[in-house]
Every structure is written in structure tokens, then in C-alpha cells.
Amino acid sequence: MSTHNLLMIEDDVRLADMVSAYLGQNSLSVQHCADATSGLAQLQGAGALPDLVILDLMLPDMDGLEVCRRLRAMQGPAAKVPVLMLTAKGDPMDRVIGLEIGADDYLPKPFEPRELLARIRAILRRRGDDAPAASAVRSTPALRFGSLEIDRDARTVTVAGQPAELTSYQFDLLVALAERAGRVLTRDQIMEAVRGRELEAFDRSIDVHMGRIRAAIEADPKAPKRILTVRGVGYVFAKQQD
Template identity: 80%
Template sequence: MSAQLLMIEDDHRLAQMVVQYLQQSALQVEHVDNAAAGLARVETPGAQTLPDLVILDLMLPDMDGLEVCRRLRALPGNTGKVPILMLTAKGDPMDRVIGLEVGADDYLPKPFEPRELLARIRAILRRRGGGAQQEANVMRFGSLEIDRDARTVSVAGAPAELTSYQFDLLVTLAERAGRVLTRDQIMEAVRGRELEAFDRSIDVHMGRIRAAIEADVKNPKRILTVRGVGYVFAKHQD
């Protein structure tokens, strides 16, 4: 069964082009042109299944895309974990950073090449459903537990809320515990493509991961920054 996508985009011409292109690549896309319809589709799926991914425009007529992202992430259970790829027409990197901070898994600035959109969608879907090719086991580091099969994280038995992308970042580091990784190496391992020049979105995600798994974000013990290089996941923890 092909992946089911939900596109929330008020530009009908762009949406039509994207839907047609993605359908040619064996992806099913449902399009709505406003935030209210998009939220209703996810909040009350009824007999319908949840989408495997949401393509969300930052600028919508009835609600800011960032607020839509916040509301989607606030939904309970697996509903709030649906991956979000945010589209933004704004060139300011801060808009992208804010999008990541409120829970987007990835972003793509407009205008974009449909092939790049497809590549990013496929990368997210591989991460989300990649358990078939991953070793189904649990990694434990003190009170931190990472279940790669269930794609869940807990600290002292309490669930740690991470986006699909952030979960894969954490797994990438944990699998290489004790090894210093550059930002480029981390992004290459997770996203399967080279890091964009001057892209520091990885730092935003690391901050969110630390907030979820560290006892003291200002004095992290699990994910350490190696100044001028990148990050390392500590082998020995609590």
C-alpha cells in the first residue's frame, strides 16, 4: 500500500503540480487549502487512517502554519507524531528554525524542485517505517531507554516526546556512542544527503532532544557538544 500524504496548501496551482508529481511516484496525496480542514482531517480521522506525512505551508489564509504545527504536535498518542514537512516562502533562516522548534521534522523553502520534495518525503517515510530493516532491540543508557522497534524513548520509565526526525537523530548518535560526529556526518546519516551550506538546523533539533532526555539542559550529560566539531553521545551516563 502506498503512503498517504496530507498537503495543507492554499496555492492551488502549486498543490495541483505537487499532487500530480507525487502521484506519479506512487504516493497518494489528499489536498486541503486551509488550516481548519487540515486539522480536522488529522484530529478526527474517523474511518480514515491517519496520513503518513503532512506537507504544511507556513502561510495559510486562516491560521499561521506554525500554530498548525503546534496543534498537530499537541495531539495525543500517535496522532501527534505524524511527520511534518514544512513549506516556507520566506527566506529568513529564523522562520525555518522556529518551524523546527515547534515540531516540524524538515522544511523546504519555496520555490523548490519537485524532485527534492520527493527525496525529502521518501527520507522521512524511510525513517518512520524503517523498523523493517533495523535491528529490533532496545538500547539502554542508565535511565534512558531507546526502543528502535517501537520508535519510542523513555527516561526513568517516563515517555520522552520526540518527532520522527529527532528520534532518528538520537538513534544515530546513540548507535555511535563515544564517537564525535560532525553536523555533516549526522545529517548525512539521517537524511541521506549532504548538509546545506551554513545550515544549523541540527542545533535546533539537538536542543529539543536535550530538553526531552536531559535532567539539566544547561548541563547535559548524554549529548555533549564538541566545540567547533559537532556532537558526541556519552557512553557512560546515570
């Protein structure tokens, strides 16, 4: 695996040192910021952006959720940097809120370093960072449904020519549904269809992501026409045109 550069925003210096050492043995370079202010400054600076941010929920100067909100509100490529959120709280609602505001994944503390590594690699695979060079990959036709266009190669989504902002995981969820348009999929089937998502996720996380996808691509997210809920089963991507 090629070297990737990560930014870890974590006030526990001992934990950050341990994680940095472990990930460094696995071709992942970690830069550490001990508070939200310095982390955001790093993301807004003139240097190269990290491939992924490991973000603690509990920081001394700012809530990790607010850091994620500010990151997603930035202009330019910084807004799309994947975020893996660490939370010491056991309440699933903290994870739900993190996903709702744009985190790509979460990991409760305490955690096994191997699980952190697996989740990081899964996110990077979904982004395509570990894919072969573009010249060696055959172009994949875009998926088009009326005004909605999903470019799987560029990993972009547009609605009537306007970009729709999705996280890496949400993009893959949308592709999984669109490639199976007209088929009702359970939550388990959706998660299995997303490449690189080997790890368990709870049902509510899928519902949160679907809500975010609807907000990005539907004219009226409260009355969706593309992604429909099949009560008691899962979701279906409707084939109908605009």
C-alpha cells in the first residue's frame, strides 16, 4: 500500500503517539494536532491536505462535532476530506449526529488499533486512493436518471448540472442503489454491496446516510422520488425519469 498522510485531532497525546506509531508501521503517516483550533488551521493552511482526518469528539477548545461542521462548510477540496470520528461516549445518538453532519465513519473508544487501521483502509478504498492508475482502468459509463447523473469514475453527482455534495460513503451507497435500480434492498444488502465496507454498521447509520443523500439529490427530501423507503424491508432506487 502506498503511503497516505493523515491528520489526527486528539487531545490525548499518549493515545495519539500510540496510534501514530502503529499506523506508521502500516504505511500511514500521521500528523497530530492536540486541539481543534490547530487542527482547523492545518486544514485551512496552504499545505497539502491530508487523505483522512481522525477526529476526537471531545476536545478541550471545541466539540468535535463543530469541527466536522466547519470542515464540511469550507470552500474547495478541504470540505471533502474524509472524517473518521472517535467517540468515548457509548450513546449511539452521538454517532448518528456525527454521521448526519458529514463524518464518514465512527469508532468508539476504547478501540483496537487493528480495527482503526481496517476502518481507515476501508474509507481510503471507497475513495479510490488504493485503486490502480487511471490509465490502467477502463472508463465506467455514468449512470443517468433524468436530471440526476452519477459519474462513477470521477466520483461526482450532479442534479440538473449542479453538484450534489456527498461524503465518500454516501456516494458509494448511492451507487449501490442506482446500479440496482428497481430492486428492493435490505440494509444488510446495501452494506454488503458497498465495496470496502467489511465492518459492521448499525441500521440507524444507514437511515442517517439515506437522509443525507435525499437532501442532496431530491427536489423535496420529505417526499422523495428517487430513493424510496420500503417499510419493514429497506430501500429501493426508483427507475422513473424526471
